Amino acid sequence: MMHADARTRGSRREFGWRRNSLIRLSLVLCAGLLAITCERAPAYRAEPAAARVAAAPQKSHPPLSRREVRATGTIRAVREFAVQVPRITGQNSRLTLTRLAPSGAVVREGDVLAEFDRTEQLDKARETQAKYDDFVHQVDQKKAENRANSETRALEMQQALADLAKAEIQLRKGPILAEIDRLKRAVEMEDAQAQVASLKKSHRAHEIADAAALRILELKREREKVNLDRALQNAERLLVTARLAGMVALENTWRSGSMGPAQEGDQMYPGQPLLRIFDPSEMEVHTQVGEPDGAILVPGARALVRLDAYPDLVFEALLFSASPVATAALGSPIKRFAARFRLQTSDPHLLPDLSAAVIILGDGAESGSGGGS
16 A cells, blocks of 8 residues: 555656756746847837838729620621612513623623623614604504594584575475475475584594594604513613612522523522622621610610631721610520621722621620721
């Protein structure tokens, strides 16, 4: 028992010695760290508020974020005119192309763009002209004949009126004439009155008949005149001329089992697209912007246009117009705003129907170099 107590007391003394050693070591380390800190800390100096504000570093605000909206578009001419195969009045058959301006040709207003075979229309015009001239002669002849008949009827009426007046004078001698003579004069007067009445009635019928015959000839003449004008108009329509000055761009049509521009000698149906004339001095790009990005379409908005066919060319454009309402295609939930950007420079590479990438620059965006490189 005594040995156990001695061991317990020894363990306590050893634990106390170790604890005191750790405490002393901790105190020494804290004193050393405090001395080092005091040696390195700078002396505090009171400075005025202005000096402290001047010494404070200036905070640099981050630059405005460059907002860009990318879209695809198609190059279009501001002024253009589409030419179709002419429609011929009274004829729906195919027309033979005899002359066509080449694609890329520069034309002036009134220049011939295309010509179709006009032989049939010119022949019809000549035949109709001959018929029209014949009816004109017949109408003139009928008018002269009617005037002659009218004069003849007028003479007959004058003769009948003269016979009636003579019969009336003879009848006035009745008191001094025999009864038989008086009756004869009365019969003659009745015959003269009947003759006058019959002539008046027949003359009205003849005048109506002559007027009707003349009107028939006039209607035939007018019909031939309409046919003549139609043939001349058809022949004129087959010669297609330019309505504005610009450049020619041939349209692709279905020919010989494939798509391609029309060529001389092709037979084409009326209404088929033939070519377009556009003014290359003013071009624009048509694009569509999604509804969430519609806020970027503000007056004066700028865009950079890069042609897919010529990636090295970059053009600057300004917003010309934009639709006020977003629309969606049939069956599509995505709505878009249609916009037109007017290109600020002209370039021979700018042709209609070329696809282009449109970068619409928002606030804080800087445009690149305008015009083609």
